[in-house]
Amino acid sequence: MTIDHQPMFAAELLKSEVSKSEVARRALNIQLDKLRFASQNQDKKVNHVSIETVRSEEMIASALKNEINCIDHATCEPGEEDAFFVCDLGKVERLLQLWQQQLPRVHPYYAVKCNPDTEVLRLLASYGVNFDCASKGEIETILDLGVDASRIVYAHPCKVSSSLRFAKKNEINLTTFDNADELYKMKKFHPECKLLLRIITDDSSAQCQLSTKYGAPLESVPELLQIAKDLGLEIAGVSFHVGSGASDTTALIKAVRDARGVFDLGAEFGFDMNVLDVGGGFSANTFIPASNALRSALDTFFPSTDGVNIIAEPGRYFVANAFTLATHVIAKRAVDDKAMVYVNDGVYGNLNCILFDHQEPEARVLSHGGEFLFGKQEGKHTVSLWGPTCDGLDCIAKETKLSRDVSVGDWIYFPDLGAYTSAAASPFNGFEANARKVYINSERV
Numbered sequence: 001m002t003i004d005h006q007p008m009f010a011a012e013l014l015k016s017e018v019s020k021s022e023v024a025r026r027a028l029n030i031q032l033d034k035l036r037f038a039s040q041n042q043d044k045k046v047n048h049v050s051i052e053t054v055r056s057e058e059m060i061a062s063a064l065k066n067e068i069n070c071i072d073h074a075t076c077e078p079g080e081e082d083a084f085f086v087c088d089l090g091k092v093e094r095l096l097q098l099w100q101q102q103l104p105r106v107h108p109y110y111a112v113k114c115n116p117d118t119e120v121l122r123l124l125a126s127y128g129v130n131f132d133c134a135s136k137g138e139i140e141t142i143l144d145l146g147v148d149a150s151r152i153v154y155a156h157p158c159k160v161s162s163s164l165r166f167a168k169k170n171e172i173n174l175t176t177f178d179n180a181d182e183l184y185k186m187k188k189f190h191p192e193c194k195l196l197l198r199i200i201t202d203d204s205s206a207q208c209q210l211s212t213k214y215g216a217p218l219e220s221v222p223e224l225l226q227i228a229k230d231l232g233l234e235i236a237g238v239s240f241h242v243g244s245g246a247s248d249t250t251a252l253i254k255a256v257r258d259a260r261g262v263f264d265l266g267a268e269f270g271f272d273m274n275v276l277d278v279g280g281g282f283s284a285n286t287f288i289p290a291s292n293a294l295r296s297a298l299d300t301f302f303p304s305t306d307g308v309n310i311i312a313e314p315g316r317y318f319v320a321n322a323f324t325l326a327t328h329v330i331a332k333r334a335v336d337d338k339a340m341v342y343v344n345d346g347v348y349g350n351l352n353c354i355l356f357d358h359q360e361p362e363a364r365v366l367s368h369g370g371e372f373l374f375g376k377q378e379g380k381h382t383v384s385l386w387g388p389t390c391d392g393l394d395c396i397a398k399e400t401k402l403s404r405d406v407s408v409g410d411w412i413y414f415p416d417l418g419a420y421t422s423a424a425a426s427p428f429n430g431f432e433a434n435a436r437k438v439y440i441n442s443e444r445v
Helices: 011-012 022-040 056-069 088-102 118-126 136-145 161-168 180-187 216-233 247-268 284-301 316-322
Strands: 084-088 104-111 130-133 153-154 174-177 196-198 234-239 274-278 309-312 323-336 338-342 364-368 379-386 395-402 411-414 436-440
Touching: 011 118, 056 084, 056 088, 056 364, 056 379, 056 436, 088 104, 088 216, 088 284, 088 316, 088 436, 118 130, 118 136, 118 316, 130 136, 136 153, 136 161, 136 411, 153 274, 161 180, 180 216, 196 216, 196 274, 216 234, 216 247, 247 274, 247 284, 284 316, 316 323
Parallel strands: 084 436, 104 130, 104 309, 130 153, 153 174, 174 196, 196 234, 234 274, 274 309, 338 379
Antiparallel strands: 084 323, 323 338, 323 411, 364 411, 379 395
């Protein structure tokens, strides 16, 4: 299904008296409904890449078993029994295949902040994935891997002046902005840099909302374009982000439509925009409907004949499902006949995603009394689960059900724990922040 693109929309979009009119509102709703219908009916007969495979599950189980069997809690050295990750790089490869299948026009720039694991970065770089960096440190991490500076977007709308000078020195020549002060800063410290105007979106359904902090309101766009023109800066395109872990495909469609309006307005100001950055927010479990919606919107508002370079900033999409965290039970007690189980990682460590990313990790028993367990389990024993620090905030779950009545020395694991976990772990209370990682690849023989 195709929908006629109307160039006149740019003016309508950015004039409040039109955008508020009932006629414009109804026209928008009709167009969005058509796009939603089109996206929902795409690819029903396509055989999508399978992310979870029997081989992957077997290899993860084997790696976990081998590691815990090597640990004797009675004789091991301090730290040898610390929590550890198993990372299946094969899942990352399959997710990249799925991306290329679903969004062949969209070049991914991996969001380094999500998980800067070196092996993941190397793998993605080897397959031609580029990188979204939001700080001097992240840029250095990617450059140190031998990645060319042209493969980096400095995706932060509010940058430190010294970091801008660093970007200029290292030829990082694409960045985002959303305010006038940033334009004056760019003129002073990196005037040759190409700019992407980040616009605000409706991210109310996202797991982590970003528009409360970043994104230019549409009514401010004409002023920002005028300032950029007066300063002689190059506006290369538009960026947006519908929020991390976004679930509303309508927000994605509307954001693409808004970007089209800004592109058209930019042309009126004399800018030759040729880059559209559709941001991140993608998750593996919702990727098919999200990618269908995005593809429909792009084909409608940015057809391939336009010659626009379309990029995205996926983070959790690539790594959330690739990492499994194993922890062991260090203590247990009963209070008012309720079991409290303590493990050697928590919200100050690799389970910080509970606080910072609104995640609810699923705890599963890995071993109990020498019996190795792995896979889906029926919870029968209700416990509260706690991390190792002295802080009462270090609570993993106030109530969860485990398949066994665990004891000290048993192991508990958390699947799908690769996004916004190790990246924000801290050494609070003297506990190790950097968990050991065991790498496997279920795509390799």
